[in-house]
Amino acid sequence: MKEKRPTPLRMGRREALQLLATTAAALRIGGEAPPVNSDSGRTRVTIVCIIRYQIDPFQRDAFKKYAENWGRIIPRCGGHLVGYFLPYEGTNDIGWGLIAFDSLASYETYRTRLKADPEARENLAMAQTRRFILREERNFVEVVDGTFGIPPTPGGPK
Numbered sequence: 001m002k003e004k005r006p007t008p009l010r011m012g013r014r015e016a017l018q019l020l021a022t023t024a025a026a027l028r029i030g031g032e033a034p035p036v037n038s039d040s041g042r043t044r045v046t047i048v049c050i051i052r053y054q055i056d057p058f059q060r061d062a063f064k065k066y067a068e069n070w071g072r073i074i075p076r077c078g079g080h081l082v083g084y085f086l087p088y089e090g091t092n093d094i095g096w097g098l099i100a101f102d103s104l105a106s107y108e109t110y111r112t113r114l115k116a117d118p119e120a121r122e123n124l125a126m127a128q129t130r131r132f133i134l135r136e137e138r139n140f141v142e143v144v145d146g147t148f149g150i151p152p153t154p155g156g157p158k
Contacts (some may be wrong), residue, residue, distance in 0.1 A: 045102055046143055048099065050139045051098070051136060051138050052137045053095040055093055055095050055134060056131070073114070073119050074110075079100070082098035085097075
């Protein structure tokens with residue numbers, strides 16, 4: 001039986017699992033905690049924008065610089081940056097960006113701020129000029145309550 005391969009516009013099972021593992025690792029490794037609702041102490045994040053980039057593998061360092069720039073820009077414009085991820089092992093031309101929001105309205109506000117931000121415009125122009133991003137896809141996923149940003153349990157199972 002012939003194996004089905006994902007089309008360039010669809011995420012295959014292996015890529016989805018890789019994304020989930022990467023996201024889980026990023027949340028465990030550290031960084032800033034997701035936004036918290038001060039009334040209940042629960043995480044306010046309800047949606048995550050997952051950006052899948054197909055990049056020119058010969059311009060990996062240019063994509064890295066682009067991603068590092070978003071590390072300053074995204075939080076300033078109102079997004080909770082979960083992280084940007086470069087290809088490491090396996091596929092050498094797929095990168096990821098994950099940004100969390102408390103609502104779709106918050107995302108729309110963020111996009112408005114992003115369009116007005118001079119450094120954001122400069123970063124996008126650099127990517128267009130250098131042409132290291134070959135394709136970009138955005139998917140929005142809903143966070144399942146009680147599963148986002150949970151730190152590891154010390155000791156674990158015995």
